Amino acid sequence: MAEIIQSLPLEDVIGDRFGRYSKYIIQERALPDVRDGLKPVQRRILYAMYSSGNTYEKNFRKSAKTVGDVIGQFHPHGDTSVYDAMVRLSQDWKLRHVLVEMHGNNGSIDNDPPAAMRYTEAKLSLLSDQLLRDINKETVDFVPNYDDTEMEPMVLPARFPNLLVNGSTGISAGYATDIPPHNLAEVISATLKYIDNPDITVNQLMKNIKGPDFPTGGIIQGIEGIKKAYETGKGKIIIRSKTEMETLRNGRSQIIVTEIPYEVNKSNLVKKIDELRADKKVEGIVEVRDETDRSGLRMAIELKKDVNANAILNFLYKNTDLQVAYNFNMVAISDGRPKLMGIKPMIDSYLNHQIEVVTRRTQHDLSHAEARMHIVEGLIKTLSILDEVIAIIRNSKNKSDAKNNLVSEFDFTKEQAEAIVMLQLYRLTNTDIVALQDEHKDLETLIAKLKHILDDHEALLDVIKNELNDIKAQFKSPRRSVIEAEIAEIKIDKEVIVPSETVMMSVTHEGYIKRTSLRSFNASGKEEIGIKDKDTVLTVQEVNTQDTALVFTNKGRYLLIAVHKLPDIKWKDLGKHVSQIVPIDEDEAIVQAFVVSNFTDDEAIVTATRQGMIKKSLLSGFKSSRTSKPLVAAKVKAGDEIISVMKVNAKNDLQLITLLTHKGMSLTYPLSELPETGLRAAGVKAINLKEADTVVLADTVDDEDTILIATQRGALKRVRATLLQSAKRAQRGMTLLKELKKNPHRVVAAKVCRPEHQTFILRSNNEQYEGSIEDIHLSEQYTNGSFIVDITTFGEIKHLEINMLFKN
Incomplete structure (x- = not known):
C-alpha cells in the first residue's frame, strides 16, 4: 500500500477533522430525531430487542443478552454506555412513558447505579410496540450497519409523537437540547387539531397541550415561558416541589x-x-x-x-x-440537520413522517393484497378445470415441467402455476372453493380501500387520526404536573436566615468595624474598646443581627452590610477594616454609619459636602440586593467630599438643619427647604460660601441643643441652638465668631451637643484634652470663646468628640 504524506497547515487539519467529528456526534449520537424522538443508540436498542423477539408479550430476557446484541450488530461502543442508555429507557422518573420494562434494580431517583446487566432482565414495553409497529412493511428506510452484515432502520415508524411525549436531553458539539416530557393524551389531541387545521396558532394548540408534564410531577410556573418556548423553541419555566x-x-x-x-x-x-x-x-x-x-x-x-x-x-x-429553573432548548435533527424548533414545526415534521409511513405501509399492503388476489383467482380457475390440471401435472416430468405446462396450456401466470403445484390435496374439496370465493371478495374490498387511501389525502389523514385516537384511548393517563400561570415571587423573612440577637456594633474613623456580643461588651467595660493608636470611635450602637448597616464614605458612596455578616470580634480586640468586607479606595474614608431595620419612606438620608452642597434622599431608595460593591449615595464633584450624613424623619418638615463654616458663618433652615432627589443627583446648594470658605459642620438641631465649636487657636465656644435664626437655604448666614484683623479665629471642629451629652474630648495627633461640656459657658453670638488648650504644646486639633462612648 503506497504511503502518501501530505503537508498541511495544522489549523486546516484540526478544523476539518473536528468538523467531521462534530457532524458525526450531532447526527449520530447526542441529538434526537424529530420524527421518532430517539437518539441512534436508543433506536438501536429498541430495534435489537424487537428483531430478537424480546417484545412485551414475551418473557423477560437478561439485559446482558440485549446489550451484546446491540454492540455486536448495530452499535460498536462500550457496553456500559449501551446499558446506561437502556436503563434510562426503563426509568419512570426520567421518562413519562417507559419504553423498556425491567426486572431488578434499575437505579433510583437518588441516582443510585442500577444492578449489573448480568442480574437485570428486560423486554420492550407495550407502548414501545407502537414505535416499532409496521417496521417490517417497508415503512422506513434501512441502511447497512457498521460492518455491512445487517440492515438497521434510519428511523422508527413511531405511531405517536414520542419526542414530545418523552422529551430528550443531550449535549453535542455546538448544540444542546432540552425538550421536556409531555402528557401523551394532550400531545395526541394537539396533533389531531393540527391535522384538521394546519394554520392553528400556538395559543390554540395550548388549549390541548397545557405545558410539560414531568414524570416526577411538581408545580410548573410561568405560562409565558411555555408559550415562548412553543413559539421559538426557547423559554424558561420554574419547577417547584x-x-x-x-x-x-x-x-x-x-x-x-x-x-x-x-x-x-x-x-x-x-x-x-x-x-x-x-x-x-x-x-x-x-x-x-x-x-x-x-x-x-x-x-x-x-x-x-x-x-x-x-x-x-x-x-x-x-x-x-426544591425549586429549579427549567430552560427549554428544543433542538432536534430535522432533515439531517440540527434545528431549533417550536411546537408547530415539531408536530408538522411528525405528521409528514406519519404520512410517509402510512403511505408506504398502504402501498406494501396493496401490493401484497393484489399478489394474493392474483393467486386466489388462479386457484379458483384451477378448481373449475381440476381434472385437466391434474392430468397435466401427472403427465409432467417434474415440478418445473408441470409449471411450464400449466402456463402454456391454461394461460396461468408463473406465480399462479407455482401456487397450483404447491397445492395440498385436502384443499381440493368443495368447501375450499367457497373459502376462496369469500377471500376473493374480502381482497377486492381491501384493495379498493387501500387504493382509496392512496388516492385520497383526506382518507390517509383519517387513518392517521384513527390510529392516534386508538393509542390515546389505550395509553392516556392523568397529568402529573400542575401548571400555574405566574412565577411566584419568593420573599425571604430575615428571621429564617438569621437568629434575632442583640449585639453591639462599633465603627471607627479609620474604618474598623465589628459586632460584639453583649456578654463580651459588658464583661470588658464599655470604655475598653480595642482600637488602633491615634484612631477614634465614630459610632457605637446597640443593634440586632437582622438589621443592616449603612456605612457612608467621603466620596459619596455607601456600603450595605448585613449586621450578621459583620465579623464577630471581642470588645477589646481590633475590628476588621471595612475594605476587607466591601472593597473601597485607599483614599476613601468613613464618614458615618447607621443601622436600618426597615427601608421605608418615613425616613430620609441627608448628605452635606465640604464645598456647600446638600441633598435629601428617601431611605427606601438605599435598599439594594447588591452588597458586594460600594453604591452611589450622592454625586460628588472633583475636589469636594462628603463631611456629614444625617438620618432624619422624612415627614417632619420642621426639623432644623444647621451648617457651620470654617470662617464662622452659620446658616439654619428647616428640612422643607430640601427637595427629595435620587441617589445619583448632586443635590442643591446648602450655603452661600465666602471665598476660600468650607463647611465644617452640618447636623440637625433642636431647641434644647447647643453647639460646641473649636478654633485653630485652641479656643472653645458653646452657643444655644435657639440663637440660630431659621432662614432660607443657600444664603450667606450669620456670623458666630468675632472677626479679628490679626490672627482671626477659624473653626476647625464643631459638634452639636444633645441634652444627654456630658463630656467632650479634643484630640490632636499626640495629645488629648477631656472636659465637661457644662464647664464651657454659653457664649453670646459674637464672642470667640475661651482658650482651652495651648496649641503650641497641644498641637493641631484633629477631632472634637462629644460624649466619648458611654462616659457618664
Missing part, C-alpha cells in the same frame, strides 16, 4: 415534600437541606428525613415550635433544588 404541612403530636409542624422537580437528585436535596440546618444558614429546622418507601416519594422537614413554616419553605425554594 409539591409540599404540604403536617402537625405533629408535640405541637411541632413539618413540611412534607411529595413531588420534586424533574431530574433533581433526591438524596442530594435532602443532604443540602440538612447542611443548611447544620451550618445554621436557616433557623427553625429540627431535622430532615427521607421517608420515601414503595408507596411513593416523601421527605419530611421537621420544624421547631412557633416558627413560620412558609418563610422557611420560601428560603428552601430560593437556596435548594
